[in-house]
Amino acid sequence: MIKVTVNGTIYEREVEPRLLLADFLRHKLGLTGTHVGCEQGVCGACTIILNGDSVRSCLCFAVQADDGEVETVEGLGTVENLNPLQTAFQEHHALQCGFCTPGMLMTGVDLLRKYPLATDAEIREGLSGNLCRCTGYENVVKAIRVVVDAEHGR
Ligand code: FES
Numbered sequence: 001m002i003k004v005t006v007n008g009t010i011y012e013r014e015v016e017p018r019l020l021l022a023d024f025l026r027h028k029l030g031l032t033g034t035h036v037g038c039e040q041g042v043c044g045a046c047t048i049i050l051n052g053d054s055v056r057s058c059l060c061f062a063v064q065a066d067d068g069e070v071e072t073v074e075g076l077g078t079v080e081n082l083n084p085l086q087t088a089f090q091e092h093h094a095l096q097c098g099f100c101t102p103g104m105l106m107t108g109v110d111l112l113r114k115y116p117l118a119t120d121a122e123i124r125e126g127l128s129g130n131l132c133r134c135t136g137y138e139n140v141v142k143a144i145r146v147v148v149d150a151e152h153g154r
């Protein structure tokens with residue numbers, strides 16, 4: 001049995017030791033906002049925040065999150081009340097198919113918490129582990145920069 005807090009809700013579930021954290025979120029909790037692409041740590045689509053750090057949930061076992069705190073894209077905002085980064089993605093066309101978007105958002109949230117004054121170079125470096133086949137990345141960088149600027153009144 002593991003006990004994990006996900007987006008502020010405590011869940012207790014029996015899991016096999018080999019169950020991946022991405023599959024735990026999607027299949028045991030029904031939180032399918034976390035996407036699974038490569039399943040080998042390359043694409044970043046499965047990125048979530050575990051105990052304050054962005055991690056690839058396809059490279060973690062669910063048991064590693066025992067007694068931990070997980071944040072997923074479902075916890076960011078609602079359709080009626082988007083997180084500022086989600087709003088910036090929407091307004092600046094930072095997504096097309098959207099498959100990479102949950103991972104981009106969670107990476108972006110982690111980046112903004114740790115580097116609230118991030119430069120464009122730091123934003124690009126921060127996003128370098130998240131692959132996107134659609135956007136060319138420019139508008140993703142722009143959306144994050146808009147949030148950095150807004151938070152600092154620029
Ligand atoms: S699915 Fe986890 S990094 Fe690609």
Ligand code: FES
Binds near residue numbers: 094099101132
């Ligand atoms: S928006 Fe399609 S993969 Fe990024």
